[in-house]
Amino acid sequence: MIxxxxxxxxxxxxxxxxxxxGSRFLAxxxxxxLILGLDAMGLFFGAVLMVGMPGLxxxxxLLWNFAxxxxxxxxxxxxxxxxxxxxxxxxxxxIQWRGTAINFFQAATRNxxxxxxxxxxxxxxxxxxxxxxxxxxxxxxxxxxxxxxxTLVVHVEKKSQPILSIPDGRGEVERQRxxxxxxxxxxxxxxxxxxxxxxxxxxxxxxxxxRARLFQSAAAFCERRLNLTPGEYESAEKFVLQxxxxxxxxxxxxxx
Amino acid sequence: MELATFLQQRRxxxxxxxAILLRVEGSGLPSLDDEQAVEFxxxxxxxxxxxxxxxxxxxxxxxxxxxxxxxxxxxxAIYGKTRFDGVELLRHLFWSYPAVFRRYLPHFVLAxxxxxxxxxxxxxxxxxxxxxxxxxxxxxxxxRPAEKGADENMEYDTDRITEFxxxxxxxxxxxxxxxxxxxxxxxxxxxxxxxxxxVTTGALAAVFVEAGQFASFATGILPHGVLExxxxxxxxxxxxxxxxxxxxxxxxxxxxxMGRTGxxxxxxxxxxxxxxxxxxxxxxxxARAPDWFLDRGVKLAVAGVSGALxxxxxxxxxxxxxxxxENEA
Numbered sequence: 267m268i269x270x271x272x273x274x275x276x277x278x279x280x281x282x283x284x285x286x287x288g289s290r291f292l293a294x295x296x297x298x299x300l301i302l303g304l305d306a307m308g309l310f311f312g313a314v315l316m317v318g319m320p321g322l323x324x325x326x327x328l329l330w331n332f333a334x335x336x337x338x339x340x341x342x343x344x345x346x347x348x349x350x351x352x353x354x355x356x357x358x359x360x361i362q363w364r365g366t367a368i369n370f371f372q373a374a375t376r377n378x379x380x381x382x383x384x385x386x387x388x389x390x391x392x393x394x395x396x397x398x399x400x401x402x403x404x405x406x407x408x409x410x411x412x413x414x415x416x417t418l419v420v421h422v423e424k425k426s427q428p429i430l431s432i433p434d435g436r437g438e439v440e441r442q443r444x445x446x447x448x449x450x451x452x453x454x455x456x457x458x459x460x461x462x463x464x465x466x467x468x469x470x471x472x473x474x475x476x477r478a479r480l481f482q483s484a485a486a487f488c489e490r491r492l493n494l495t496p497g498e499y500e501s502a503e504k505f506v507l508q509x510x511x512x513x514x515x516x517x518x519x520x521x522x
Numbered sequence: 523m524e525l526a527t528f529l530q531q532r533r534x535x536x537x538x539x540x541a542i543l544l545r546v547e548g549s550g551l552p553s554l555d556d557e558q559a560v561e562f563x564x565x566x567x568x569x570x571x572x573x574x575x576x577x578x579x580x581x582x583x584x585x586x587x588x589x590x591x592x593x594x595x596x597x598x599a600i601y602g603k604t605r606f607d608g609v610e611l612l613r614h615l616f617w618s619y620p621a622v623f624r625r626y627l628p629h630f631v632l633a634x635x636x637x638x639x640x641x642x643x644x645x646x647x648x649x650x651x652x653x654x655x656x657x658x659x660x661x662x663x664x665x666r667p668a669e670k671g672a673d674e675n676m677e678y679d680t681d682r683i684t685e686f687x688x689x690x691x692x693x694x695x696x697x698x699x700x701x702x703x704x705x706x707x708x709x710x711x712x713x714x715x716x717x718x719x720x721v722t723t724g725a726l727a728a729v730f731v732e733a734g735q736f737a738s739f740a741t742g743i744l745p746h747g748v749l750e751x752x753x754x755x756x757x758x759x760x761x762x763x764x765x766x767x768x769x770x771x772x773x774x775x776x777x778x779x780m781g782r783t784g785x786x787x788x789x790x791x792x793x794x795x796x797x798x799x800x801x802x803x804x805x806x807x808x809a810r811a812p813d814w815f816l817d818r819g820v821k822l823a824v825a826g827v828s829g830a831l832x833x834x835x836x837x838x839x840x841x842x843x844x845x846x847x848e849n850e851a
Contacts, residue, residue: 275601278570279577280593321685328685332692336699359598363777366601370611375784378791382703382711390696410706414764416781422598423591431529460583463525467584513525 270406270418272365282365282420284406285358287398290419296352297338298391304334335390339380344373357424363416372415379411432466432510439508447512450492459513466510469503481506529585532572536592539565543592546599566596615792620836621844622789626759629766629790633716633758637751640720641727648728655725687806694750694798698757702791705761708769712761719754741821746805748829753797760791797832804828 269281308330316323342350347367348360360368360376368376381390383397393401397409406418439447451459465484469477485502488494488509496505542562545553554562573589623630648655697715704711723743730739767783768776808816808824 272597274570274593274597276567276570278574278593280570280573280590280597282594325685325688328688328692332695336696361598363781365597367598371785371788372781374788374792378699378788379703379706381700382706388700390699413777414706414767414780414784416777416784423595431533432525464584467529511525 268405268407270420274365282361283423285356285419285421287401287407289356289358289421290407293350293352293356293358294393296355297350298352300351301334301338301391304338305331308334336378340373340377343368343377344370348373353419357422358419359422360417360419363418368415368417372417376411376415376417379409379414383409383411430467430470432463433507444512447494447509450494451509451512453492462506463510463513466507477503525585528572528575532568535565535568536572536589539569539592539596543595543599547595551599562596563600566593566600569593569596615789617840617843618789619793620838620840622786623756623793623836626763626786626790629759629762630755632762633712633755636713636716636758637720637723637755640717641724642720643717644721644724644726645728646724647721648725649732652732656729660722660725660729684806686810687802690805691799691802694754694802695795698754698794698798699791701754701757702761702764702787705764705787706768707765709762709765712758712765716755716758723751737818741818742809744825745809745821745828746801747809748825749797749804749832750801752832753794753801756794756797757791760787763787763790800828 268284268286270284271279271281273279308327312323312327312330314323315326339350343360346354349358353359360373362368362372380392380397381388382392383400384390384392384394385396387394393409393411397411400413401407401409406412408418412418454462462484465480469481472480481501481503484506485496488506489496494509496502539562542554542558542565546562551559569589570593573586573593576586576589644655697719701712701715704715727736727739730736763783764787767780767787770779772779804824808821811821
């Protein structure tokens, strides 16, 4: 997964998940279907008008078709904060490089260049082979239109899973054992510490059976690797939570 | 701070931020009252600083990712919407356009030179090798030297004008936009389109001159050409502006420069849409009108007036507006 790092105006770094070519292609397919539908509508109304006034009917269709082909992506991305219906369905969005919404000019640039991105067949609907190759060749998967407009497509983060807090069980532990826990846990690698913490933070999101099994194996790992044993009448989960509480301490001088 | 305490203390604020976010994402920032808006800002700033803290000590990927997504959502909710004011945008475009045009005069001149070179080439080619040139170089949908009597039988009513003008408008805007977009091929595609458009125009002129109908060529081209050709050249000029962003080294990253030139190029390009709309109406309604309907003098007068109006707009307007913008920036 590729992440695009952004600095907020408060100088805090955070990152967006860059949308891959797969989800972008699916979004484009949805948009294409809608465009064809809109075009069919134009054809219908044009045909109705054509009964009375053939010139007016075909003029209407020509203008309508033109507006849909060139305007669909541009208008939606401009007015609908970087999303077209297809993009909204796929949960992706166009943003500026520095992380905020795109403006009128960026929406225009990025979508006018579709006709070049769609080469070798120049269609304002794009992107075709050229855009695909260009996007596949750079880290943030930007096509030519994105390069010229200084934009990229990212995933919109949905409502996130709530995280739990870790109960501080350290009060129940003797000082001696606490010191030992600290020392032994220090031997773990960063990824191992992370995994233990993640397990504890996300424990509510697991089904009961999986939860029990995962805590069992985590406890077993700690017993084997760190030579620690859970206290009497202590469940595997409680044992691991206790260790997570110790792990969550800030490195450096620790409070007794 | 220890993770347990950190989570314990900060979690209520994150939950609150999530609740407000859900509302904002659903019905927008205006749905918050004053108090909530202030709270939203505070909660966002605190979450950002929590994220900063979470990144500095072992807090578990989950905490970091959770806070990251929370901050990303809030960031887009706060900085994510551009205000839409169509009237203001049109006003801005109208007043700033002449200044933009003047600023990119060199690009326009370059497009014009390429077009002129193409015209010369097309004219000479058509003169030297008539049949080949006619087979390949004449523009589609253009006027042809009239045969005797054709003029009287021509279909000419408002219904046909409507159809023909909208065809011309969409076709010409499409070509112009393509000329702009091809700027990204380092300007080569744009240059070729400028040259090629010149070639077809030159070849057409040669055909008319040979038939001894230069006057009808002038009256058939000029009424709309005085606007259509500049509009096409504008497409080329904005393509060159785009290419410039790619081609030349600046003290800042090329990525930034491209973003900037993209905006300027679109600004320059935007002028071609109204120009081509008027030109299409003039072409269908005036230039192609049979001579018994509109006198040639009237056609030339239309050409002169529309050309003069366009020139006056570009030369006279927008000085004060541009100066004000310059001071602001």
